[in-house]
Structures are given as C-alpha cells and as structure tokens.
Amino acid sequence: MDDKARPLPTPTSVSRRYWDSVNAEALTIPRCRDCGAVHFYPHALCVSCMSPNLDYIPVSGNGTVYTYTVIRSPQPAFRGMEPYVVANVELDEGVRMMANVITDDPDSVGIGTRVRLVYQPVTPDQKMPQFEKA
Amino acid sequence: MNREIAIAGYYEAQAKRKSGRDILDWLSEAASGTLRNAGVDKAEVDGLIVNAALGGGGSPFWSILAAEALGMSPAWLEAVDVGGGSPLASVARAGAAIKAGFATTVLCVMADVPTVEPKKNVGYRLEFEDPYGPAGPPGLFGMIVNRYKHQYGDPGEAMCKIAMTQRRHAELNPLALLRTPMTREDYFNSKIIGEGIRLLDCVMHCDGALGVLVTSGKRARELTPKPVFLTGYAENHNFDPGNPKPDVTVTGFSVAGPKALAQAALRHDDVDMFQPYDDFTIALVIKLEDAGFCAKGEGPEFVAATDLSHLGKLPLNTGGGQISAGQPGLSAGMIQVVEAVRQLRGEGGDRQVPNAKNALVTGIGYVNYLRNWNTSIAGVLEV
Incomplete structure (x- = not known):
C-alpha cells in the first residue's frame, strides 16, 4: 500500500447506508428503534441495548467542538497540509464525529467553537463529511 | 486473591530499532532466557502464551506457530490480543489456567517487531479516522x-x-x-x-521481547527464594x-x-x-x-x-x-x-x-x- 496516498473511506455492509447518505449530502446517523439511543460511528446494532433495529435519522448539520488537536507533524499522506485541525465534533443531535474543521486559521478553532457540516468530494464517487466554523 | 499464583523467573531482551530480526528470533531469545532465569527445564513447562503482535504476529495461527518455533508441546496454549494490555493479561490468564488444572507451569513470552514490519490499521479506523489524518x-x-x-x-x-x-x-x-x-x-x-x-x-x-514464567505459589517457592505473587x-x-x-x-x-x-x-x-x-x-x-x-x-x-x-x-x-x-x-x-x-x-x-x-x-x-x-x-x- 502506498503510505503517501491519502486514505479514503471504504464503505462496508455496516456503513454503506451511512456513506450513501453522505454522498447524497443528507448525512444520517443511527438511532435505535427500541431504546431511542443514538450512536456514531455506525454499528450493526445499538451499542446501548444491542437491538438490531436501527433507523437512520437526518441531522441539522450544526455542532460544537468537544475537543480537537492541530496536527503539526503529520503522517506521510498528509504532509504539506499541516497545520490542520482534527476535531471531535458534538452534533446537536447528541453524537460525536471525528472530522477536520476546514479553516485558514487553525489556531482560531477551540473547544466550544460552533461548526457547520459541509461535504468534501474526495473522489468522483465519494464525499466525506467535514466542518467549517459556523 | 491469595498467593496461589506466582512469577518464578523473567527475561528482557535488549530492545533495538529496525533490528532486522524476525519475530520468532526475538520470541526464541526471550523464551530460552526466561527458562534459564527461572531454572526450569523445558519438560516442566506445559503452558504457553504469546501476544498478538503489530509486526510478524498477525497470523491466525500465531500461537501454534510459536509453539512449533519454540519446540514446545504444551497442554495449554493461548494468544492474547488485548493490545498493550496483553502481557499483564497473560500473567492472569496463566494463573487461571493453572488454577483450573489445564497447566502447571506457563511460559508467558511476548515479542513484537513494529520497526521491521510496521502495523496497518483495521476496522472502523480505516473509514472514520484515517481519512482525517489524526497522525495516529x-x-x-x-x-x-x-x-x-x-x-x-x-x-x-x-x-x-x-x-x-x-x-x-x-x-x-x-x-x-x-x-x-x-x-x-x-x-x-x-x-x-x-x-x-x-x-x-x-x-x-522498537523491536524486542520479554518473558515471565508463571507457576503455582508452591512451585515458585521451590524454584526461587524470591517468588513474586499476583x-x-x-x-x-x-x-x-x-x-x-x-x-x-x-x-x-x-x-x-x-x-x-x-x-x-x-x-x-x-x-x-x-x-x-x-x-x-x-x-x-x-x-x-x-x-x-x-x-x-x-x-x-x-x-x-x-x-x-x-x-x-x-x-x-x-x-x-x-x-x-x-x-x-x-x-x-x-x-x-x-x-x-x-x-x-x-x-x-x-x-x-x-x-x-x-x-x-x-x-x-x-x-x-x-x-x-x-x-x-x-x-x-x-x-
């Protein structure tokens, strides 16, 4: 494997429904039909009650940075992009996602920064959820 | 817990970066070193535990391959795969096997060569972390x-x-x-x-290997004046x-x-x-x-x-x-x-x-x- 190539998401039978929603620019997250718990990343069952009955619900796209780091010494595939923000974003719907907060000023991002979901095309067939400052 | 389970010997190899040595080379050094330190014969060792490794140990047949490489015929064999927790977990698992009567004397031998054969991520990280470049x-x-x-x-x-x-x-x-x-x-x-x-x-x-010998408290007291109990x-x-x-x-x-x-x-x-x-x-x-x-x-x-x-x-x-x-x-x-x-x-x-x-x-x-x-x-x- 070329360690200089940027890693891309590779949907599985568990995550395909989620990635389809990302590619349609209408991101959805799993919610349990039995106990109502939401979770992220997508699992094949509810991680709260182990029910297999999951719905996928839309999100507002609004969130807050729960924590973050600014990568200053990246792995080979990301060299030249530093400094960039890797964030743990808490969506208003109550789950957390890893994503980049895309900005020209990484040092302006911190815990509590409000962010807004955007979709970044990474191949002609694949988009990735990302965030920008709201 | 009481003093039923003890460590009767140990070994730590001199670790090295980019050693070029095969994981079985490292494993063998630690296995023989541990037995030598404990003063027990290979014939007494009837249990073996190895760790799932980042480099070289990814085979689904890892523990049996290790037994074969060490020339052992254990009555009880296990690979532990709880990441960096595996070595300490191996001591407790050896103790459980001894208490259950599956083995009397267990060699816990751990090796890894991540600088010879770098690890690759598996599972959700490929989809939900790696694309964002968190630098590991x-x-x-x-x-x-x-x-x-x-x-x-x-x-x-x-x-x-x-x-x-x-x-x-x-x-x-x-x-x-x-x-x-x-x-x-x-x-x-x-x-x-x-x-x-x-x-x-x-x-x-770096690359390296370490081991401990786990046995009953009673046997450990015979082997060494300084048994260490879990x-x-x-x-x-x-x-x-x-x-x-x-x-x-x-x-x-x-x-x-x-x-x-x-x-x-x-x-x-x-x-x-x-x-x-x-x-x-x-x-x-x-x-x-x-x-x-x-x-x-x-x-x-x-x-x-x-x-x-x-x-x-x-x-x-x-x-x-x-x-x-x-x-x-x-x-x-x-x-x-x-x-x-x-x-x-x-x-x-x-x-x-x-x-x-x-x-x-x-x-x-x-x-x-x-x-x-x-x-x-x-x-x-x-x-």
Whole structure:
C-alpha cells in the first residue's frame, strides 16, 4: 500500500447506508428503534441495548467542538497540509464525529467553537463529511 | 486473591530499532532466557502464551506457530490480543489456567517487531479516522490532553515532570534505549506532533521481547527464594460504550484500578511503586486519578507534590517506562511487569527501590473512537 496516498473511506455492509447518505449530502446517523439511543460511528446494532433495529435519522448539520488537536507533524499522506485541525465534533443531535474543521486559521478553532457540516468530494464517487466554523 | 499464583523467573531482551530480526528470533531469545532465569527445564513447562503482535504476529495461527518455533508441546496454549494490555493479561490468564488444572507451569513470552514490519490499521479506523489524518495515537491523545486542559487546567508541567522522572530512571537502566539526560527545556522545546502532545510525551517504537514464567505459589517457592505473587488483578474493556457523549478524561482504570487494590487489600498509601503502562505521559496523570491516588482533575497537583523517583514516596516506572526504554510494540506491557518483578526481587541495581514489597502494574490497550483507551488492566504484584 502506498503510505503517501491519502486514505479514503471504504464503505462496508455496516456503513454503506451511512456513506450513501453522505454522498447524497443528507448525512444520517443511527438511532435505535427500541431504546431511542443514538450512536456514531455506525454499528450493526445499538451499542446501548444491542437491538438490531436501527433507523437512520437526518441531522441539522450544526455542532460544537468537544475537543480537537492541530496536527503539526503529520503522517506521510498528509504532509504539506499541516497545520490542520482534527476535531471531535458534538452534533446537536447528541453524537460525536471525528472530522477536520476546514479553516485558514487553525489556531482560531477551540473547544466550544460552533461548526457547520459541509461535504468534501474526495473522489468522483465519494464525499466525506467535514466542518467549517459556523 | 491469595498467593496461589506466582512469577518464578523473567527475561528482557535488549530492545533495538529496525533490528532486522524476525519475530520468532526475538520470541526464541526471550523464551530460552526466561527458562534459564527461572531454572526450569523445558519438560516442566506445559503452558504457553504469546501476544498478538503489530509486526510478524498477525497470523491466525500465531500461537501454534510459536509453539512449533519454540519446540514446545504444551497442554495449554493461548494468544492474547488485548493490545498493550496483553502481557499483564497473560500473567492472569496463566494463573487461571493453572488454577483450573489445564497447566502447571506457563511460559508467558511476548515479542513484537513494529520497526521491521510496521502495523496497518483495521476496522472502523480505516473509514472514520484515517481519512482525517489524526497522525495516529499522538493526535488521538492530543485531543484528550486538550479536553483535560479545558476541564481541569493545563497538565503540561505534570507531563514534563513524568517525562523527566522516567528519563532519569532510564539513565540508570542499561537496557533503556533513551538514556540522554532530559531537561525541562528539552521537554518544552520538543516538537509538537499534534496540539497537546510533544515528541517527548510519546513512546518510540522498537523491536524486542520479554518473558515471565508463571507457576503455582508452591512451585515458585521451590524454584526461587524470591517468588513474586499476583495478589490483585482486574480488567475493564471498552469503558462506557453506550454513552454517545462520554467524558474522555475518565477511563476503565477507574473500575479496574480500585478493584485490583481492594483484592490485594492495599490502600493507596501502601503502594510501594507504580509501574503503569505509559504510551503517553497524560495517560499516567489520568491513571493516578482513576486509580484513586487523587481526585479527578487533581493529578497535576499530585504529581507536583509527590517524589516519583526510585527513592521517593511513589516510585514511577523505575526502568524509564516505555517512553524512555522504548516500546517494543504490543510486547511492551511486559516492561512494566518485568521491572516490578526485578525490583521486588531486589535486582533493581542502581535504581533499586528500597524495601519494596509490592507494585501496582497496569496495561492499556487501543484507543477507542473519540473516547479514551479501550483496555484497562491493573495488577498487584507482591513478594
């Protein structure tokens, strides 16, 4: 494997429904039909009650940075992009996602920064959820 | 727990970066070295445990291949795959097999060669982490440090003291790879990998192997005047999984740490030394809190107020820890086990902890998606 190539998401039978929603620019997250718990990343069952009955619900796209780091010494595939923000974003719907907060000023991002979901095309067939400052 | 299970011998190979040696080469060195140290015949060893490794040990047939390579015909065989927690877990699993009657004498031998054959991520990381470039565990731990700082204040001075204390211990450990004295300036001037984590907060991968021989307390007393007993042990895996918004500053060690100490009937003040798995300095601040040495958020004050040197009140990673000794992949957790055994036998050389009767040892495995580490293991070793 070329360690200089940027890693891309590779949907599985568990995550395909989620990635389809990302590619349609209408991101959805799993919610349990039995106990109502939401979770992220997508699992094949509810991680709260182990029910297999999951719905996928839309999100507002609004969130807050729960924590973050600014990568200053990246792995080979990301060299030249530093400094960039890797964030743990808490969506208003109550789950957390890893994503980049895309900005020209990484040092302006911190815990509590409000962010807004955007979709970044990474191949002609694949988009990735990302965030920008709201 | 009582004194039914004991460690009767140990071995630590001189670790090396980019050794070019096959994992079975390392494994063989540690296996024969451990038997030699324990003074037991191969014929007496009827159990074998190896660790799932980052490099070279990824085969689904790993434990049977290891038995074949070592020329052993064990009655009981296992590969442990709880990440960096595997070495400490192997001691307890050996004990369980002995108590169940599956084996009498178990060789726990751990090896890894991550600088010969670098690891590749598997599972959700490929889809949900790697595309965002978090720079591996340093970035993931950087996010934990920044949240910790937000909730409780900057732990940077405590992380610096931990790094410097361990480096001083490494200076006294001939097997440690990083033995150059470290100043406060060296620490704070070291390169930032991801905001929150400096280079000198991180472990450095190397290749290596270590082993211990586990047997009944009775047999261990025959083999050595200094058997080391496992008197407390607890695991927690995948702490708080159903919570979509966990506090990332709290870990499963808050469950396993107090449980292991209670089993050994030790209070925190009774602990003679702390040999915690150290992938990153912040992990030690969090473990001191979660184990109950101090309250959550008070780790930095505790570190500032406590002499952590080998002659101090709570000697910390007296061999330098993995951060200064080098991290031989997923065998590295055995560094803490072996150092505790060495100290408890009075074989600590220039870094000997005076009158040491017990040690709290820990293991950590994996970092979960946007949470803290997955596997938390605590063990108490006593003479």
